[in-house]
Amino acid sequence: MNENPDIQAHQLLDNLSLYYGPKKKFVAICAGTGCRASGSLKVKEALEAELKKQNMNEVDVLATGCLGFCEKGPMVIVHPDKYFYQHVKVEDVPEIVSKTVAKGEIISRLVYRHPETQKTLYREEDLPFYKKQNRIVFGQNGMLDPSKIEAYFNIDGYQALAKVLSEMTPEDVINEVKKAGLRGRGGGGFPAAVKWEGVRRAHGEPKYVIANGDEGDPGAYMDRSLMEGNPHSVIEGMIIGAYAVGSNQGYIYVRNEYPLAVTHLTIALEAARQNGLLGKNILGTNFSFDIHINKGAGAFVCGESSALFASIEGRAGEPRAKYVHAVEKGLYDKPTVLNNVETWANVPLIINKGADWYASIGTEGSKGTKIFSLVGKINNTGLIEVPMGTTLYEIIYDMGGGIPNGRKFKAVQTGGPSGGCIPERLLDIPVDFDKLYEVGSMMGSGGMIVMDETSCMVDVARYFLEFLKEESCGKCVPCREGIRRMSDILEDICSGRGREGDIEILESMGAAIADGSLCALGGSAPNPVLSTIRYFREEYEAHIKEHRCPAGVCKALITYGIDAEKCTGCGVCVKVCATQAITGEKKKAHVIDKDKCTRCGACIQSCKFDAIKVK
Amino acid sequence: MTNVTEIKQKTKQIIKKHKSNKSALIAVLQDIQEAFNYLPKEALKTASNMMKVPMSRVYEAATFYTAFSLKPRGKHIVKICKGTACHVRGAAILQDRFETTLGIKPGETTKDGKFSLETVNCVGACALGPVVVINTDYHGQVTINKVDKIIKKINNEEGAQQ
């Protein structure tokens, strides 16, 4: 198979990792897309300049990928003590360098404060957000500059590949992944090893290995953060997978909306090639494999496997109607492994630490961890990684910090547009592949959108259907026509034109669309509607029978009014109103003309006295 | 304004870079869009001829994917994130404001060519929702006030340049 790959592989990596290692004292700053949008790059530049100014050239600044606690960005973590600073501004930098980096002193105004106990917690691992997590995959981001392969070597990167090429046969690899119980992290939850075995056994050359980075579920950005923050973990996983199934050509399909991920993946692929880890004769063996990046072009349906293949083949992203598995006939009708980005990132870990270790985490049917995005009406917005089996309650309250502004939890939407809404009484559900199906939802790719009493569940259903209507490829009748008609009915209900019998029509249509659609987009499209009807029927009925929106969201069913006792007559609302609906004298209570008011919300946002009410 | 010869030439360069490979059609269209800010008809015809892909196939791809525009777009492309997290945090209100102030709907461009309005489904910056991306700049926690400020700032910059 290979001549001394043992020595070649390990020596190569040992030599390389002597080059670089973050010096014991370093400052990590999150430079993921989210924190960049909050100005973290300017903070990074300020840190570099200040360290130079204060003659501390031995201290590195490590611009990492996403660190997960997105709510608190820009984030700075001072190593080796791992002091965690949040909402860091450029003005804070001189003090951080002179006090914390130089002397280990804490700056209390930058430190996390527990919202209830008011206790200050300054070590990353003590924060309630991080405490219950098990960040075996995502935690690596904190130690990496994603544009430097040396940083990846430093945390034992590519050791798994070296082990595979020098000690294991392809069958060994498949068996290890099978023992680990790795299931796909993209939403399907299919056992990865079974897929790989299918491709290994299938007839047809060449065979392909693909990473699905099309993460289309709105509100889910785990894959983006992995591709941006630790691209090599995905690449290493794919090379190992390619070896296991006998493939020499791979693809990473990345959403068009993730430019930083594309950049970091491109840099990583080139670095891997230059180090003999990709391309011909990897690590001196006779195994060759390379990866090409394909960018999406704005089609959610391309996350579906056969639509993804069509896109790589240069065509419109329409799913295939034929009943043949991708493992037999996938890309270009050849045997293909398509796995999600997060699935691939788990592979090097399984090889390095062993299947038994991996299988010790999680539940009986769902092994390992899962990265979730926790967004919406939640205090601690961000990405969390927890063992399978963690309950929704723990995620939302222990890690998520509960609902902001003293509001009450109403529902959590999981699984994206294919999933459903889960009400409060079911929060004790352990999150894994199987349990969420039972209550009418699914884990999907990991998006969790939290809602409070100001979210209208009928509006949520309407929102998802409108999304799916725009994203439907249009090939089959049930999806193209059916979703459009369901969407029209929901639009009617939200606008006060709902009719008796609409709920029953939606339920009947939902069943037929689920059964009749060509692919999973149409097949799961009715889920948000059916699950909100199941748990929040009273809201639908209020909209239809009473023309009332209990949550105060649906514009046609609410009115805005000014509380005369709170209004100071400051006139700020008059200036922002686009339809001149507000009138009043200076310093006297103002009035809204209900006929002119479009309920756009501008006045509510600008009123400092909370004087404008929704009725 | 680029003329037809320039369009054809640039398109040929792009196709050569992708080795006239039929599978690279989507990537070719992306590069054409990058070069001209939209997909000119002449570029698509050139692609069809050089790559030996029927014009109907090229047009199918060009109209299927929302990343592509067949009409010239504005200088400042305003993308409002309509992801679930941003929706729950009030993105619809912002869309209203942009539409009313600029006088255009998503998919349209202002007559003076300054602004194009688009909606995008989740850019993955959910902690900052509601998010608006203008060209490559991300704006987080956008309020109606911020919308007004952003539009004003861009108008002022354009005015100063003239």
Place this chain on the structure above:
Amino acid sequence: MVNMIIDGKNVSAPKGSMLLEAIRGAGISVPTLCAHEAVSRSGACRLCVVEIKKGNRTRIVTSCLYGVEEGLTVNTKSDRVLNVRRLVMELLLARCPESDLLQKMAKDMAVEPQARYAVDTDKGKCILCRSCVRVCEEVVGVSAIGLFSRGSYKEVGTPYNEKSDVCIGCGACVYVCPTGHIEMTSTGDKRKIWGRTFKMQACEKCGKFFAPVDQLKFISKKTGVPFKELTTCTECR
């Protein structure tokens, strides 16, 4: 041969064939709209769905594209199947209210229009079965027409809705269209289709205008047969 049970009957079918043929071969009727013998299977209309059972797993599949399997149990009229067919017909009736074919099919299937759906007025009689696009691509080989945009905006036509340079005016698309949506008009020596006017060739023998000149030129180029040998209509040959 493969053995299955369809609607309680024992049925044998050749390996490699589709369920649709097996079911129809057994004398059971299955409605279809997008399947046409001249072109490859589309799987777009979903009317031909049946419920299959393998072991204890049931599934709804389109019989036009599901291959026959040993030991399969098929139900062509289960509640789930009828529900899907009913929905498809209701949706198509609302989309193309002027189509006689759809109205007849609906009547045969005892499906009434769903009053809750507002009828479309801008879709003509096109049900997006894509038989026209397929015949132009697979049989004629010029791909003059395609399916543009996506979702409910999807429509069939020529790029930019302009005259197609590659269309040969053969009318194959018109022949395969189940609802008669595509317009082709003939007046004297002219034929108009997809916005382009074609000059028709008169038969050498009987003088009838039988095919566009462009189509004959295309055939000549494709087959190597000289043009002047193609100027006789099929009846006079």
